[in-house]
Amino acid sequence: MIFLKILNTVLALITAPLLLGIINRTKAFFAGRNGQPLLQPYYDIWKLLNKGSVYSIATSRIFRIGPVVGFSVVLIAAAIVPFGGLPVLLDFQGDLILFAYLFGLSRFFTVLMAMDTASSFEGMGASREVTFSALTEPALLIGLAAIAKYTGYVSLAQIFSSINFDAWLNAAPAFILIGFAFLIVFLSENSRIPVDDPNTHLELTMIHEVMILDHSGPDLAIILYSAAMKMWLLGAILTGIVIPVHSDNVFLNVSAALLFMLLLAVLTGIIESSMARLRLLHVPQLLIGAATLSVLALILILR
Amino acid sequence: MNNTLDTIMIFLVLTNLALLGLSRLGTCIRIVAVQGVVLGLVPLLMNNWHFEIRLAAFSAVLIVLKGIVFPRLLTKAMRDIKTLREIEPFIGYSSSIALGTALLIICMWLSSHLPLPVETISELTVPVAFFTIMSGLLLIISRKKAITQVLGYLVMENGIYTFGVTLVEHQPVLVELGILLDVFVAVFVMGITMFHINREFDHIDTDQLSNLKV
Numbered sequence: 001m002i003f004l005k006i007l008n009t010v011l012a013l014i015t016a017p018l019l020l021g022i023i024n025r026t027k028a029f030f031a032g033r034n035g036q037p038l039l040q041p042y043y044d045i046w047k048l049l050n051k052g053s054v055y056s057i058a059t060s061r062i063f064r065i066g067p068v069v070g071f072s073v074v075l076i077a078a079a080i081v082p083f084g085g086l087p088v089l090l091d092f093q094g095d096l097i098l099f100a101y102l103f104g105l106s107r108f109f110t111v112l113m114a115m116d117t118a119s120s121f122e123g124m125g126a127s128r129e130v131t132f133s134a135l136t137e138p139a140l141l142i143g144l145a146a147i148a149k150y151t152g153y154v155s156l157a158q159i160f161s162s163i164n165f166d167a168w169l170n171a172a173p174a175f176i177l178i179g180f181a182f183l184i185v186f187l188s189e190n191s192r193i194p195v196d197d198p199n200t201h202l203e204l205t206m207i208h209e210v211m212i213l214d215h216s217g218p219d220l221a222i223i224l225y226s227a228a229m230k231m232w233l234l235g236a237i238l239t240g241i242v243i244p245v246h247s248d249n250v251f252l253n254v255s256a257a258l259l260f261m262l263l264l265a266v267l268t269g270i271i272e273s274s275m276a277r278l279r280l281l282h283v284p285q286l287l288i289g290a291a292t293l294s295v296l297a298l299i300l301i302l303r
Numbered sequence: 304m305n306n307t308l309d310t311i312m313i314f315l316v317l318t319n320l321a322l323l324g325l326s327r328l329g330t331c332i333r334i335v336a337v338q339g340v341v342l343g344l345v346p347l348l349m350n351n352w353h354f355e356i357r358l359a360a361f362s363a364v365l366i367v368l369k370g371i372v373f374p375r376l377l378t379k380a381m382r383d384i385k386t387l388r389e390i391e392p393f394i395g396y397s398s399s400i401a402l403g404t405a406l407l408i409i410c411m412w413l414s415s416h417l418p419l420p421v422e423t424i425s426e427l428t429v430p431v432a433f434f435t436i437m438s439g440l441l442l443i444i445s446r447k448k449a450i451t452q453v454l455g456y457l458v459m460e461n462g463i464y465t466f467g468v469t470l471v472e473h474q475p476v477l478v479e480l481g482i483l484l485d486v487f488v489a490v491f492v493m494g495i496t497m498f499h500i501n502r503e504f505d506h507i508d509t510d511q512l513s514n515l516k517v
Binding site for chain 2: 172284288289292295296299300303
């Protein structure tokens with residue numbers, strides 16, 4: 001049992017950057033290129049870890065502790081989010097609220113780090129990040145509330161072990177709505193198209209990338225790794241809702257979930273290749289739409 | 304059957320919210336058309352796809368009118384007056400969606416306090432019918448272009464129709480057909496009116512028409 005609990009966290013730690021690799025390969029396929037190696041994100045992180053850091057004299061201590069806070073936050077989150085029916089290391093009543101606000105904490109520090117450099121571009125990025133995340137949060141929290149209400153539990157592990165295919169038969173419309181809302185949350189929180197373009201380095205339009213412009217070396221490596229982990233964790237939540245496989249065979253459960261994660265990464269790649277980034281003015285509309293889907297799901301379940 | 308009807312009702316809610324959040328007139332016209340077609344299938348569905356000539360004819364008239372004739376008329380009007388999108392509505396798109404969600408919650412609450420004398424087929428039909436009427440009204444009062452206001456009017460009619468469908472066995476088809484004829488004439492007249500307003504004033508912003516009174 002303890003082995004499986006550790007596996008749940010270790011799986012997230014090991015495979016998280018692979019998602020980025022798959023997304024990049026999918027985008028390369030659509031662009032007709034060969035693309036970077038599948039393991040390129042690992043190489044990048046390794047390369048950055050072996051470099052030295054450069055700190056601007058204008059920055060304070062916050063700039064240095066930010067990446068560490070961000071990483072510890074995803075570590076805690078990895079301990080409470082179940083993946084593919086595996087047991088979790090940490091589980092208590094109400095940990096779904098902790099899950100939502102852990103990311104809030106890491107965002108708070110990212111924003112502080114960006115403001116700390118006193119660069120006007122980073123300030124713009126920080127302001128956008130805060131605006132958009134304020135709109136994403138209701139979508140995530142209300143969606144989680146809807147599932148919690150349906151299952152009658154308030155801890156992530158219990159919620160996801162009690163969702164099964166019967167739930168889909170009973171409340172299919174609500175679950176479809178939550179699925180779409182969480183997909184938008186997934187794209188928005190991981191600064192993917194249509195909300196943010198991870199490839200662009202044009203300060204006028206980017207959000208997440210611009211906030212970490214001044215980071216270098218190991219700090220940047222930790223930030224990139226935490227971002228990959230965040231993507232994995234939000235993906236795990238989506239997996240738990242869309243493919244609730246709970247057979248007796250642990251291997252089957254995990255491989256079904258892994259297969260879905262692969263599909264999710266490919267889907268993200270397809271969305272990025274086939275859509276343009278939304279105009280900044282239209283992004284709030286999309287996010288409010290996601291929140292509306294969650295509210296609708298909650299209404300359907302409360303009824 | 305109940306599940307299919309529930310899904311249709313949720314589809315109705317989503318299309319209403321989409322109408323509140325979209326600015327492109329062409330897309331809005333198409334959404335209203337799809338709404339009409341889906342609603343046209345409901346009478347057949349309620350009878351468990353059991354074929355009955357009266358219901359089939361009713362559905363056919365509904366689908367042809369709402370799915371083909373209205374969109375054509377409106378698209379033509381849209382081309383004639385060369386407006387492709389709604390610009391600067393009185394209530395912005397994001398706030399319209401938020402307002403729509405609030406309306407939905409109010410409608411759910413309202414219908415739970417409103418016992419109907421007859422039993423409805425699905426619990427969702429009454430609140431969704433109310434919500435459709437409300438969002439049609441919201442479209443009419445919050446948009447400036449006459450063409451969006453016509454769309455709002457059509458959405459309202461869809462809401463009234465949804466309400467009627469829940470009581471279908473108690474409502475003669477003749478009444479429903481009469482309403483449909485009224486709507487048809489109304490859309491037809493509005494299309495012509497819009498064309499004339501546009502020719503006279505070079506735009507169809509209805510809020511500027513109130514200046515004429517002064």
